[in-house]
Amino acid sequence: MDRLEEIAQERDAANRKLAALRSRVYAAFLEMERATYSDGALPRKTKELIAIGISVPMHCESCMQWHIEQAARCGASLREILEAVEVGIEMGGGPATVSARFALRVVDRVFPGELPG
Numbered sequence: 408m409d410r411l412e413e414i415a416q417e418r419d420a421a422n423r424k425l426a427a428l429r430s431r432v433y434a435a436f437l438e439m440e441r442a443t444y445s446d447g448a449l450p451r452k453t454k455e456l457i458a459i460g461i462s463v464p465m466h467c468e469s470c471m472q473w474h475i476e477q478a479a480r481c482g483a484s485l486r487e488i489l490e491a492v493e494v495g496i497e498m499g500g501g502p503a504t505v506s507a508r509f510a511l512r513v514v515d516r517v518f519p520g521e522l523p524g
Contacts, residue, residue: 472513
């Protein structure tokens with residue numbers, strides 16, 4: 408199993424456990440997440456791209472994976488996602504380039520064969 412599959416499985420398992428435990432805090436978080444990413448003045452795709460840019464300097468691999476996949480499902484192009492990653496690099500400075508490497512692995516998985524090299 409590769410790292411991307413491992414992260415997705417860990418996230419899914421934790422989500423199931425928290426739901427089974429009937430965590431009120433987690434339920435509130437999920438409701439906040441639904442409200443945050445619903446279309447409003449900004450469409451969901453734009454919000455997912457913002458989340459990508461934020462997740463890079465935070466070094467949150469699970470966040471990068473989730474939001475890149477969600478942005479692609481919302482119709483974001485490879486170029487839009489890469490520009491969101493670039494915003495994250497700029498906002499995080501040099502250390503964010505390390506996180507950007509992981510984001511590029513996720514992008515390559517979501518858009519196979521479209522990245523050079």
